[in-house]
Amino acid sequence: MKFIKQGKPIKNNMIIAFDYYHTLTDDKRMLQLVKLCFRQGHQIGLISAYGDRQGSQEVYQKRVEKFLRASDIYNLMNFIELVHFNDQKHIARLKLEACKKHKVEVFFDDRLDVCKMLTNEGIMALQFTR
Secondary structure (H helix, E strand, C coil): CCCCCCCCCCCCCCCEEHHHHHCCCCCHHHHHHHHHHHHHCCCCEEEEEEEEHHHCCHHHHHHHHHHHHHHHHHEEEEEEEEEEEHHHHHHHHHHHHHHHHHCCEEEEEHHHHHHHHHHHHEEEEECCCC
16 A cells, blocks of 8 residues: 655635525534534634515524524634625625625535625635535
8 A cells, every 4th residue: 555645734724604594504414514614723604695584684683693502503603794685686796795705715505696606706605405
């Protein structure tokens, strides 16, 4: 068996963000991924878009925080950014702006339009499909 020398470790301080609804909420393995990324030294954030259907920002924020606390990941978050949309066609742009603001390098989302826009702007976006 031949030993292959490992290279230098990859930068261990990426900023990784997750969408809330239909990404963190739909599969407990995503919550485990958040914890794993945190343990590996990455900065973790949450970016979520909400519309009038989800209620006011205060109502939506309480719902998100309750979920994060119940999932034992609230204290792992470096930032939580909630963006309001009037029309779903604006969600991708709003999330892109939030990603740029927080210097996100990797983003997990369930929406293909979001992943495409972020990828086109140089952010690694990974789609979580249901």
